[in-house]
Amino acid sequence: MKERAYAFGEGGGLFGILTEPEEASQRPFVILLNAGLVHRVGPFRVSVDLARRLAALGFSTLRMDLSGLGDSTPRPGEPDLHRRVVADLRDAMDFLAQRRGARRFVVGGICAGAINAHRAAVADPRVAGLIMLDGYAYPTPQFLLRRYAPRLANPAAALRFVGRQLSNLVAPQPAATPSEDDEILSQDFPPKDRIAAELRQFVERNLALLFIYSGNWYLYFNYREQIRDNFPDVPFGDRLTVEHFPEADHTYTLLEDRERLFAAVLGWMREKFG
Amino acid sequence: MEATQFGEPPLFGLYHPATGDRPRGRGVLICPPIAHEHIRAHRALRFLSVQLAREGFDVLRFDYFGVGDSAGDSEEAQVAHWQADVGAAAKELRALAGIESLAVLGVRFGATLAATATGLPAVEHLVLWDPVLDGQQYLLRMEEMHRAMLVDSRSFQHPRQERPGPGLLGFPFGPSLRAGISACDLRGLHRWPSGRVTVVKGGDASKVEPFVKELRQRGISATLRQASTAVDWEDRDAVGRSLTAGDVQGAILASLLEGRS
Numbered sequence: 001m002k003e004r005a006y007a008f009g010e011g012g013g014l015f016g017i018l019t020e021p022e023e024a025s026q027r028p029f030v031i032l033l034n035a036g037l038v039h040r041v042g043p044f045r046v047s048v049d050l051a052r053r054l055a056a057l058g059f060s061t062l063r064m065d066l067s068g069l070g071d072s073t074p075r076p077g078e079p080d081l082h083r084r085v086v087a088d089l090r091d092a093m094d095f096l097a098q099r100r101g102a103r104r105f106v107v108g109g110i111c112a113g114a115i116n117a118h119r120a121a122v123a124d125p126r127v128a129g130l131i132m133l134d135g136y137a138y139p140t141p142q143f144l145l146r147r148y149a150p151r152l153a154n155p156a157a158a159l160r161f162v163g164r165q166l167s168n169l170v171a172p173q174p175a176a177t178p179s180e181d182d183e184i185l186s187q188d189f190p191p192k193d194r195i196a197a198e199l200r201q202f203v204e205r206n207l208a209l210l211f212i213y214s215g216n217w218y219l220y221f222n223y224r225e226q227i228r229d230n231f232p233d234v235p236f237g238d239r240l241t242v243e244h245f246p247e248a249d250h251t252y253t254l255l256e257d258r259e260r261l262f263a264a265v266l267g268w269m270r271e272k273f274g
Numbered sequence: 275m276e277a278t279q280f281g282e283p284p285l286f287g288l289y290h291p292a293t294g295d296r297p298r299g300r301g302v303l304i305c306p307p308i309a310h311e312h313i314r315a316h317r318a319l320r321f322l323s324v325q326l327a328r329e330g331f332d333v334l335r336f337d338y339f340g341v342g343d344s345a346g347d348s349e350e351a352q353v354a355h356w357q358a359d360v361g362a363a364a365k366e367l368r369a370l371a372g373i374e375s376l377a378v379l380g381v382r383f384g385a386t387l388a389a390t391a392t393g394l395p396a397v398e399h400l401v402l403w404d405p406v407l408d409g410q411q412y413l414l415r416m417e418e419m420h421r422a423m424l425v426d427s428r429s430f431q432h433p434r435q436e437r438p439g440p441g442l443l444g445f446p447f448g449p450s451l452r453a454g455i456s457a458c459d460l461r462g463l464h465r466w467p468s469g470r471v472t473v474v475k476g477g478d479a480s481k482v483e484p485f486v487k488e489l490r491q492r493g494i495s496a497t498l499r500q501a502s503t504a505v506d507w508e509d510r511d512a513v514g515r516s517l518t519a520g521d522v523q524g525a526i527l528a529s530l531l532e533g534r535s
Contacts, residue, residue, distance in 0.1 A: 005277030005286065005343070015277075017286075017343050037516040039316045041342050044444030048343065071275065071288065071320060215431040249429040251514060255441040 001055040006062075006099075009091035013073040016040060016064030016092065019051040020100075023058075027273050028128050029102040030054055030061040031092055033109035033116050035251065039070030043110070043251035046258060053266055057274065060100065064092050066116070082119055089120035097126075104128040106208075106273065108265075110251065111135075115190070121207060122198050129208040129272060131265060134250055136189040137213065137221035140229045146222045189220075192230065199234045208272040209236070212243045212264060216250035241268055275323075278334075280366040283345035285359055287336035288320075289370050290327035297330050300375040300398075301367045302530060304335040305360055305384035305391075308351075309416075309445040310513050312341055315381055318519040325527060332371035336363045338387070349446045353387075353454025361393025368395065377530055378467070382406050382507060386458045389466060397468040401529050403522060404475060404505060407485055409458035416442050419510040426510070443513055461485055464492075472497045472529040476522045477504025501525040 002020045007013070017040060032047045034040065040063040041048050051061035066088045067075035078084045089107065096102035105124075107117040108131030115135060121127040152158045189195075202209065213221040224244045228236060243264045248257040278287045292298065304319055306312050323333045337344040338359045340351035364376060377399040380388030385405030406412045420442050425433040440446040447455075471494055475482050479500045489496035503520025506512040 003284075003343075003345070004279070007277070036514075037317065038313055038514075041313065043313070043514060044310070045313075045342070045348055049347070052347075070316070216429070218431050246431060247434065251444070253423065253429065253441075253444040254434065254436060255439060255446060256437055 001052060006095070008095035009067075009088065010075075011073075013075065014064060014067060014088060014091055014095075015071040016062045017051075018060065018062050018096075019055050020060040021055045021058050024100070025058045025060075027059050028104035028106050029096050029100070030059055030106045030108065030269075031089065031096075032061060032063045033089075033107065033113035034064075034066055034069045035110040035113050037069060040065050044253060044258070046252060046261075049258070050262060050265065053262055054269065057266060057270060059269060059273070060096075060102075062092060062096060064088075085116045085119055086123040089116075090124060093124060093126050106131060106269070108210075109133065118195075118198070121202060125205065127207065129210070130202075131210045131212070131268075133212045133261075134214055134217045135211060136195060137217070137226055138189065138192050138230045139220075140226055142229065143222055143226055147218075196231050196234060199231055199236075203235055203237075203239055207239065208268075209240045210243070210265065210268045211240065212245070212261065214248040214250050214252070215246040216248070218246070222246075278366065278370065281359075281362045283339065285336055285339060285345070285362065286343035287334050287363060287366060288323070289367070290323045290333040290335075291371065292330045292332050293327045294330040297332075299373050300330075300377065301332045301334065301371050301373050302326050303360070303364050303367050303376060303378045303388075304333065305363075305378060305380040305388040306335065306337070306342075307382035307384050308338070308341060308356075309447075310443050311382050311507060312337075314512070314515060314517045316342075317516045318523070319381070322519065322523050322526065325523065326530070329527065329531065331377075331530065332367065332373060334363060334367040334370065336366075349440070349448060351451055353451065353458065354392075356387050357390055357392045360387050360391035361395075364391075364394050364397070377401065379403065379526060379530075380405065383409075383412065383455070383458075386460060389460055389463060390458060391467060394467050399470045399472065399530065400466070400468040401472045401474060401526060403526060404507060405460060405473060405482070406458070407460045407482070409455040413442075413447070413452060413455055415508055416447075419443060419508070419513070422510050423513070461488065466492075466494055469493075470495045472499055472532075474499050474501060474522060474525045474529060476501045476520070497529070499525050499529055 005017050047063045054061050065072035075084050105127050106129035107120050109117045110133040114132035117130050121130050224242050252258040252261050276289045278289050307315050326333045338356040340346035340348050378388045378397050379401045381403045383406045385402035423429050440448045473482050486496045486498045501522040503522050505517050
């Protein structure tokens with residue numbers, strides 16, 4: 001395994017570490033994005049560990065800092081966050097194409113990083129796969145049933161819940177501190193119709209999709225079939241793989257949870273691109 | 275800023291050569307914290323490095339073996355290895371900048387490592403930001419925070435019964451690493467790498483005052499510099515949060531500039 005730091009993009013303002021297997025291969029290159037403000041090593045060094053394990057399977061991985069994060073400088077002249085992310089990833093793919101002849105890419109991230117990976121896939125046909133950890137999910141009848149059935153089975157809790165809803169109807173209260181229920185409705189995911197159209201585009205392009213959800217995302221996701229139920233008109237076939245780790249937290253803090261996460265990602269990479 | 279890799283297995287570093295009009299011919303080696311604190315401090319130490327370079331210092335920040343971007347798995351990390359890494363990084367900075375004069379800034383357990391480093395060339399000034407004085411207490415506090423996290427519904431949907439293992443707040447701390455950390459106690463350290471030590475403490479400084487006094491009694495030129503920004507190092511809720519140095523950054527800069535042209 002070889003690891004080296006690179007500055008790339010306009011003026012060399014973007015920064016990343018490329019982890020490569022000893023022998024070059026034709027497999028797609030993996031690009032791992034920042035989780036929130038955490039620099040390219042990832043929460044608890046998860047991106048470093050994943051990149052090295054991917055190298056052992058023959059995959060090269062770029063752990064990059066998006067502009068303004070980690071050791072990358074802000075991108076001048078582009079105030080729009082979404083366009084900036086797309087431009088950063090285009091620069092990363094151009095760099096790997098020029099330096100290593102890379103033609104196809106798998107882009108992955110956690111939370112905002114997952115949404116950023118999705119945006120890059122929409123904008124760039126070179127993206128062949130997506131790894132989205134705690135990305136978007138939308139309520140379905142089964143989701144709501146699973147979420148609220150335990151309360152309804154408890155008469156006291158059910159009464160409190162109904163009472164709260166009725167009092168809100170009579171005299172809606174300003175949500176100074178939003179409840180969990182409010183958060184379900186207010187999470188700032190992209191509009192579902194737009195995501196549906198983009199997922200259809202992904203299917204037409206034959207992208208491989210790995211969606212992984214932790215227990216921390218229970219306000220948005222609580223059963224494995226939820227994404228297929230969210231988008232019944234998208235003919236995913238076997239292009240979509242969904243994993244659910246309800247016991248894990250958002251950043252896989254526990255070592256045993258992280259091992260399960262790695263096994264899922266590495267197994268999927270081997271199956272789809274090995 | 276230039277990336278550098280040095281030693282075998284290679285350590286990763288970022289070198290910020292002096293950018294100001296008046297290069298001082300003086301280096302500052304930054305020894306970061308470890309584990310979750312290492313990730314929390316990255317942004318603040320980057321800003322600090324850029325500012326120090328603007329002030330004419332040649333700056334190297336680096337990752338210890340098994341930490342950050344450096345070689346090695348987190349499981350392989352050892353205190354003795356880290357102490358030697360500080361010495362290797364100091365030599366790398368002197369070679370990169372072509373300088374002899376060196377100050378070392380250590381943060382949290384990085385301060386402990388800087389003070390106990392091996393193979394360190396002469397250090398003119400040692401600056402310790404919120405140093406971990408007692409390794410054993412440091413581990414005990416992390417264990418408390420870890421136990422609290424396992425039953426915190428904001429982290430886990432249901433309280434976790436973790437299999438016995440080395441994990442502490444997301445990083446493996448095996449028996450040998452724990453023993454190495456526990457053995458570190460700056461209050462009992464007799465050989466210091468520099469005759470000049472500044473302790474920079476954010477918030478309440480009462481816990482480090484006796485330590486600074488003790489250093490003075492041993493003939494070390496020790497200074498306590500207080501800042502108002504108290505970093506929430508021991509707050510469980512802040513484990514995954516990037517920290518803000520606030521006026522600590524200015525206090526560190528002032529310490530390094532003090533008495534120098």
